[in-house]
Amino acid sequence: MRTDSPPNQSSDPVELDKNYWETQWHNKKTGWDIGYSSPAIEEYMRQYQNKDAKILIPGCGNAYEVAFLWNLGFKNLTVLDIASEAVQILKEKYKEKVGVSILCEDFFTHAEKYDLIIEQTFFCALSPILRPKYAEKMHELLNENGRIIGLVFNRSFEKNGPPFGGNMQEYQSIFEKYFEIKKMEECYNSIQPRKGSEVFINLKKMK
Secondary structure, three states, rough: OOOOOOOHHHHOOOOOOOHHHHHHHHHOOOOOOOOOOOOOHHHHOOOOOOOOEEHHHHHHHHOOOHHHHHHOOOOOOEEEEHHHHHHHHHHHOOOOOOOOOEEEOOHHHOOEEEEEEEEEHHHHOOHHHHHHHHHHHHHHHEEEEEEEEEEOOOOOOOOOOOOOOOOHHHHHHHHOEEEEEEEEEEOOOHHHOOOEEEEEEEEEEEE
């Protein structure tokens, strides 16, 4: 999520590490949280037929998608966040849902394999310098023919992030080394506050 010469490319005002995100949660500064699962992700997952798919949601926050997916019949779900407070909330929230694994880990050191990874407000929370590493790690975590689906911003931000913005040209250059770009286009069913400023991605792992 970036523009060709974005103000967000400047050095981060703070280190976006575990302590930063713990503080955000502790102070309830969770402005990225829309309070429910994304309509665009819901629409895609309604037509996703493999209910046995192993699914990861990294940087999951409140992970509203879990309840939606579980009710659809997906019972092999892993959600991951670096903030322990977020993870504790989720462990309580989803303690009775069998098949949901909740991990407090750094995405970049996580080691597992998945059929599908759902992107929702994680990419935009990372410093732009980590984007090539993000694409490489996503490729590593996916099984053969695995996919990333979800939303990224198609705009720049006046203030240094997070969130960090960007554009489709930039994203294509980041992902095309590792993924076949099945879809990367303006999201037609974004939530109202984000209308016209999101891109829906569907990226298939290349060998």
